[in-house]
Amino acid sequence: MILSVRDLKVSFRTNDGLVRAIDGVSFDLDESEILGVVGESGSGKTVSLLAVMGLITDPNATIEGSIRYKGRELVGLPARELRRLRGNEIAMIFQDPMTALTPVYTIGWQIAEQIRAHRRVSKAKAMERVEELLAEVNFPNPHEAMSRYPHQLSGGMRQRAVIAMALSCNPALLVADEPTTALDVTVQAGILDLVRKLRATHKSAVVFITHDMGVVSELADRVMVMYAGRVVERGSRTELFSDPRHPYTRALLGSIPPLTGEKPRRLPAIPGSPPSLLRLPKGCAFGPRCPVRYEPCETEKPALGAGSHPAACFRVAQA
Amino acid sequence: MTDTDRPILETRALAKRFSIGTRFSAEGRRTVHAVDNVSLTVRHGETVGLVGESGCGKSTLARCLVRLYDISDGKLFFEGDDITSKSLSELRPLRRRLQMVFQDPSASLNPRRRAGDLVAEPLRIHTKLSSAEINKRVAELFDLVGLLPDHVVRFPHEFSGGQRQRVGIARAIALNPDLVVLDEPVSALDVSVQAQIVNLLADLQEKLKLTYIFIAHDLSVVRQVSTRIAVMYLGSIVEEGPAEEVFAKPAHPYSQALISAVPVVETTPSGTRKRIILTGDVPSPLKPPSGCRFHPRCPIAVDRCRTERPELKEYRPGRRVACHFPTL
Numbered sequence A: 001m002i003l004s005v006r007d008l009k010v011s012f013r014t015n016d017g018l019v020r021a022i023d024g025v026s027f028d029l030d031e032s033e034i035l036g037v038v039g040e041s042g043s044g045k046t047v048s049l050l051a052v053m054g055l056i057t058d059p060n061a062t063i064e065g066s067i068r069y070k071g072r073e074l075v076g077l078p079a080r081e082l083r084r085l086r087g088n089e090i091a092m093i094f095q096d097p098m099t100a101l102t103p104v105y106t107i108g109w110q111i112a113e114q115i116r117a118h119r120r121v122s123k124a125k126a127m128e129r130v131e132e133l134l135a136e137v138n139f140p141n142p143h144e145a146m147s148r149y150p151h152q153l154s155g156g157m158r159q160r161a162v163i164a165m166a167l168s169c170n171p172a173l174l175v176a177d178e179p180t181t182a183l184d185v186t187v188q189a190g191i192l193d194l195v196r197k198l199r200a201t202h203k204s205a206v207v208f209i210t211h212d213m214g215v216v217s218e219l220a221d222r223v224m225v226m227y228a229g230r231v232v233e234r235g236s237r238t239e240l241f242s243d244p245r246h247p248y249t250r251a252l253l254g255s256i257p258p259l260t261g262e263k264p265r266r267l268p269a270i271p272g273s274p275p276s277l278l279r280l281p282k283g284c285a286f287g288p289r290c291p292v293r294y295e296p297c298e299t300e301k302p303a304l305g306a307g308s309h310p311a312a313c314f315r316v317a318q319a
Numbered sequence B: 001m002t003d004t005d006r007p008i009l010e011t012r013a014l015a016k017r018f019s020i021g022t023r024f025s026a027e028g029r030r031t032v033h034a035v036d037n038v039s040l041t042v043r044h045g046e047t048v049g050l051v052g053e054s055g056c057g058k059s060t061l062a063r064c065l066v067r068l069y070d071i072s073d074g075k076l077f078f079e080g081d082d083i084t085s086k087s088l089s090e091l092r093p094l095r096r097r098l099q100m101v102f103q104d105p106s107a108s109l110n111p112r113r114r115a116g117d118l119v120a121e122p123l124r125i126h127t128k129l130s131s132a133e134i135n136k137r138v139a140e141l142f143d144l145v146g147l148l149p150d151h152v153v154r155f156p157h158e159f160s161g162g163q164r165q166r167v168g169i170a171r172a173i174a175l176n177p178d179l180v181v182l183d184e185p186v187s188a189l190d191v192s193v194q195a196q197i198v199n200l201l202a203d204l205q206e207k208l209k210l211t212y213i214f215i216a217h218d219l220s221v222v223r224q225v226s227t228r229i230a231v232m233y234l235g236s237i238v239e240e241g242p243a244e245e246v247f248a249k250p251a252h253p254y255s256q257a258l259i260s261a262v263p264v265v266e267t268t269p270s271g272t273r274k275r276i277i278l279t280g281d282v283p284s285p286l287k288p289p290s291g292c293r294f295h296p297r298c299p300i301a302v303d304r305c306r307t308e309r310p311e312l313k314e315y316r317p318g319r320r321v322a323c324h325f326p327t328l
């Protein structure tokens, strides 16, 4: 087990009240496993992973629960220790590659610096390694690419440069937050391919955040569906997509228009919109939009439950 | 000729170029060929979906079609009337029949105006309705797009993304337009809300006999709403045809790669879909490649493709492809 998160809670004090961004999230991640995290905007995907990375710096934030990385508790670890872990063993890629790149240096220089910050190698050795890494992430001409500045690269190339940077330390854990959302599908296909390849060659475990069910179904071994700060369903890819159990997962899958076959006259849409985290309903957070809610849902929050394919729903628990 | 065969909008070899830089900047003055040689016919009541990668010119074309941009070359007709170079005042009577909805409703809606006011604005500018009549019409429009009567007093930031887009749509249909150009109207919305808006657009089209030009980067959404599809690459249309046919049997190597790259939910462990991964990046419209503009990335390119640009040829009525070797 690489990562083990238990009952993680993150809340933010704001002028409008307490925002319970993450309300009891637990999950495990094995070596070279790809975990897909899906959910709508604001469901807590980013915040939960930022918490894992020790990157929530907002002074108004409160973090509770346990995050164990290779058995070691990360909650409460000093910032300096966390920083060391982040550069050495845990790497991240974000939606906007420019958050990881500086406009004023060439990408070759930036990746080399990243290598040298964590390992004592000569500049020449680091540069050699950069060229290898850029080749690994499919730059057609890695040597030439090293001398380019970020603005001279396309969005897809920039994201690949950031992936090369992330790989420079052979991470045991790679956290990717919507790394393909801003990219075209043809470019995205290449990046997804790359992530699959890296898991195989580097044995990295990957947490891949996306709101695209299609991406998850193509990439992930296991899937976690989030809604309003909680995990509502979890399972292997096959379990989740061939037997979705939570009404939200079902509705979400149902509302995606098909790419082949007959077009439905109308899409089965989910009514309403996700609740405000400031005014969560008393019972099930999906209740106001749920087609099968009944009395228990109004008053109590359904727990996720145990097993390989649990869903946080009273109906599922009853079945 | 039946109503549905009658073109509402037509372009002939339409082009839009932008000049960037100045003659004093390092690379001098340069020309972006954002839209190049587009001939497209849109008929009454249909929905034409425009697809293609970022930067291929979808938004630029859309803005040319509603004359938000001046047209550099070629012709634009609205119901047979040449409007290529009509002045703003000559366009005024047309404005109400041609509307546009943008991706980001919060950017296109003035944050300091109330929703009811925003929807009333086009009515005040373009009609002679009394304020009582305007209020009645606004109430009608709110009902039509699924907003509640008391929503009229809310400000844009007090709405969810989906509701804001409903306000944007109410504004666009306020004047009973014939043609609405929708540029990524659902791209900023969550999947669960996207479906609501897609359904709303379909309902409005049926009720109000609207014609749509629909842009989205989500291909399954485009397929759902469109009757016809035009695939663009580097400023030009490379393939056109009935939506279902283009998706089921794309004929141009680029469309094939594009459609095969869409991630879909597969319930079986290993799907049967074959993925074509393109190498190389989208070339810059500053320096479009010679011959077929797709040749540097095309898996089946031959020498001829490097020198001879394929024209958009009609192989069957309504089925056009720009490739020397289409798979038809």
Ligand SMILES: Nc1ncnc2c1ncn2[C@@H]1O[C@H](COP(=O)(O)OP(=O)(O)OP(=O)(O)O)[C@@H](O)[C@H]1O
Binding pocket: A012, A014, A019, A021, A039, A040, A041, A042, A043, A044, A045, A046, A047, A048, A058, A211, A277
């Ligand atoms: N510093 C903060 N202060 C207050 N609220 C915050 C803060 N950071 C995040 N939130 C809230 O926490 C919730 C979860 O946010 P998060 O960014 O994790 O969502 P997400 O699932 O990643 O969404 P998206 O798909 O839009 O990226 C949101 O409602 C957000 O507004």
Ligand SMILES: Nc1ncnc2c1ncn2[C@@H]1O[C@H](COP(=O)(O)OP(=O)(O)OP(=O)(O)O)[C@@H](O)[C@H]1O
Binding pocket: B018, B019, B020, B032, B033, B034, B052, B053, B054, B055, B056, B057, B058, B059, B060, B061, B217, B285
């Ligand atoms: N005002 C402008 N000045 C200079 N170049 C422009 C301008 N507007 C667009 N372009 C360029 O024209 C090309 C087409 O852009 P356009 O916005 O139409 O693409 P698009 O297909 O809508 O892309 P996206 O999917 O990213 O919205 C791009 O190369 C873009 O950089």
Ligand code: SF4
Binding pocket: A246, A247, A248, A284, A285, A286, A287, A288, A290, A291, A292, A293, A294, A297, A302, A312, A313, A314, A315, A316
């Ligand atoms: S607990 Fe109730 S409201 Fe919530 S998803 Fe299940 S049935 Fe629906």
Ligand code: SF4
Binding pocket: B252, B253, B254, B292, B293, B294, B295, B296, B298, B299, B300, B301, B302, B305, B310, B322, B323, B324, B325, B326
């Ligand atoms: S003309 Fe040639 S390069 Fe262009 S798409 Fe067809 S085969 Fe490919």
Ligand SMILES: [Mg+2]
Binding pocket: A045, A046, A047, A177
């Ligand atoms: Mg996020």
Ligand SMILES: [Mg+2]
Binding pocket: B058, B059, B060
């Ligand atoms: Mg655009």
